[in-house]
Amino acid sequence: MSRPSFIYPIPDKSWIEKLCRWADLHFDFFAFSNGNGHSYPEEPFATRFFAGNKQLAENELWSEHADFARVGIIGYDFKNRLEKLQSVNPAFFELPELCFFLPTLSMDFHQNEIHSAHELDRLFWDEIEHMEIPRTPNTRCHVSPQLTRESYLQTVKTIQDHIVEGNTYECNFCQAYSGSFEAWDPIGAYFKLNSLSAMPFSALFKAKSQWLVSASPERYLKRTGSRIIAQPIKGTIKRGRSETEDRRNKGILASSEKEQAENLMITDLMRNDLSKISVTGTVQVRELFGIYPLPRVFQMISTIVSELKEEIGFSDIIHASFPMGSMTGAPKIRTMEIIDELESFKRGWFSGAFGVIEKNGDFDFSVIIRSIIADLEVKKLYFGVGSAVTYDADPEQEYEECGLKAQAILEVLSGK
Numbered sequence: 580m581s582r583p584s585f586i587y588p589i590p591d592k593s594w595i596e597k598l599c600r601w602a603d604l605h606f607d608f609f610a611f612s613n614g615n616g617h618s619y620p621e622e623p624f625a626t627r628f629f630a631g632n633k634q635l636a637e638n639e640l641w642s643e644h645a646d647f648a649r650v651g652i653i654g655y656d657f658k659n660r661l662e663k664l665q666s667v668n669p670a671f672f673e674l675p676e677l678c679f680f681l682p683t684l685s686m687d688f689h690q691n692e693i694h695s696a697h698e699l700d701r702l703f704w705d706e707i708e709h710m711e712i713p714r715t716p717n718t719r720c721h722v723s724p725q726l727t728r729e730s731y732l733q734t735v736k737t738i739q740d741h742i743v744e745g746n747t748y749e750c751n752f753c754q755a756y757s758g759s760f761e762a763w764d765p766i767g768a769y770f771k772l773n774s775l776s777a778m779p780f781s782a783l784f785k786a787k788s789q790w791l792v793s794a795s796p797e798r799y800l801k802r803t804g805s806r807i808i809a810q811p812i813k814g815t816i817k818r819g820r821s822e823t824e825d826r827r828n829k830g831i832l833a834s835s836e837k838e839q840a841e842n843l844m845i846t847d848l849m850r851n852d853l854s855k856i857s858v859t860g861t862v863q864v865r866e867l868f869g870i871y872p873l874p875r876v877f878q879m880i881s882t883i884v885s886e887l888k889e890e891i892g893f894s895d896i897i898h899a900s901f902p903m904g905s906m907t908g909a910p911k912i913r914t915m916e917i918i919d920e921l922e923s924f925k926r927g928w929f930s931g932a933f934g935v936i937e938k939n940g941d942f943d944f945s946v947i948i949r950s951i952i953a954d955l956e957v958k959k960l961y962f963g964v965g966s967a968v969t970y971d972a973d974p975e976q977e978y979e980e981c982g983l984k985a986q987a988i989l990e991v992l993s994g995k
Contacts, residue, residue: 584695585696585698586692586693587692587695587699588691588693589688589692589693590704590708595628596712597707597708597710597712598611598710600710600766601707601710602628602684602785603766606630606632606684607631607632607634607785608630608631608632608650608680608786609628609629610650610782611628611769611783611784612624612625612626612780612782613773613777614626614780615773615777617779619871620869620882621798621801623779624779624782624943624945626688627686628686628688629648629680629682630682630683630685631650631680631682632680632683633681634680634786635679635680637677641892641893643940645938647681648682648936648938649680650934650935651678651679651934652677652678652679652784652931653932653944654674654675654676654677655926655929656676657901657902658915662915664912664915664916664919665919667919668922668924668925669924670924671924671925671927671952671961672959674789674927675786678786678789713764713767716764716767716768717764717994718763718764718767718771718991719760719993719994720758720760722756722960722961722962723756723757725754725756725924731754731977731981732974732978735752735968735972735977736974738750738968739968741917742969742970743970746917747908747909747913747917748908748970749844749908750908750918751908751930751966751967752918752965752968752977753906753918753929753963753965754922754964755923755924755962755963756988756989757960759958760959763953765790765953765955766783769783769792772792772794772988772991775874775987775991776794776874776949777794777874778793778796778874778949779795780793780796780798781794782795782945784933789953789954789955791933791947791951791952792950792951792953793933793947793949794950795945795946795948795950796876796948796949797810797812797945797946797948798943799903799934799944800896800944801942801943801944802896802941802943805887807886807887807896809849809852809883809900809903810880810883811842811849811880811881812905813838813844813845813879813881814835814839815877815878816828816831816832816876816877818872818873818875818877829870829872832870832879839868839879840969841967842867844909845904845908845967846881848910849883850862850864852900852904853899854885856888856900857888861886863883863885864882864883865884866880867881869882876983876984892940893936893940893942901932902915902931903932905946905967906930908968924961927952927961928947928950929952929961929963930963932944932946948963948984949962949964949987949988950962951988964982964985965984966981966984
């Protein structure tokens with residue numbers, strides 16, 4: 580990133596929400612990311628804001644000679660362009676597989692400062708100062724699970740039959756919650772979700788009438804120069820109600836052979852993906868089975884790093900590694916076929932990736948999980964939750980894990 584030309588103090592705690600509400604009035608696209616100060620290996624998302632009105636064409640997204648930043652989403656179903664796959668399940672509403680915009684306004688936030696490459700005039704500050712934040716933003720939306728408990732449990736057993744038959748070793752099976760509304764406030768929902776579950780890859784993204792409200796804990800890929808980093812998450816346990824219970828739960832997750840086996844399979848998958856685009860011998864597991872505290876859960880995270888071959892660009896990296904192995908399973912292609920056979924919905928943006936590509940080609944992308952996806956024009960929203968099913972998985976425990984992952988979002992949508 581280039582050195583900012585202008586530095587301003589952040590006026591008050593509500594200013595960023597006012598900025599988002601101002602941007603909603605003036606721009607077709609905007610994005611806000613927030614790492615929430617987490618101590619995360621290779622750093623969480625930077626706290627940044629982008630806005631613009633131009634959606635990028637695909638050739639502009641993939642261009643290796645672009646001298647501009649690109650911000651946006653790669654939807655899960657982009658997989659169908661990379662492999663001989665399809666998505667036959669019904670969509671809650673149609674979403675673009677690729678949705679990136681060109682930012683004309685961008686800011687970085689560092690502690691109590693705003694860093695901008697452009698001077699922000701008096702009119703800008705005055706307009707944001709006078710933006711109103713609703714006292715009780717409308718975040719209510721009644722949602723229903725798309726699967727009954729019984730159907731979920733039966734599907735897990737079906738996946739385990741596939742494992743016995745040798746079709747898959749691990750399958751990330753997801754269920755969805757969906758609902759309709761007359762009015763819904765995505766900006767209010769984002770700030771409420773972030774207050775309930777402040778995650779290292781938190782993000783708010785607007786693309787005309789479509790929104791992503793994300794509290795993601797997981798990184799897909801980060802590039803810094805010739806260095807590439809992948810950080811799959813596999814392994815989840817709830818936080819304790821006391822320090823003693825917290826330590827006990829952390830210890831249970833750290834010593835779980837089942838969770839380690841799940842994590843290792845996806846770590847190996849990611850090592851294989853990165854080896855296609857990396858200098859021979861440089862793919863290394865920097866940390867295996869790291870246990871990290873997040874607001875409501877402990878997560879088991881592994882970190883894989885490598886050095887990219889010369890002339891490897893963004894398109895090459897995506898073609899080699901998308902979608903994130905933690906959201907598919909292994910082996911990747913056959914498991915994605917099983918996922919499409921057994922899930923009840925088209926994933927759309929869920930389990931895709933959100934991020935920023937810098938002018939110099941560096942980038943940082945999260946995995947779109949623990950996230951609400953909404954369309955204010957069709958007045959519908961949905962979110963997905965899932966877990967990795969292995970041979971020795973307990974279907975009841977997998978169902979409970981999905982409930983744990985849905986908890987904060989359900990609290991936001993309940994409007995309480």
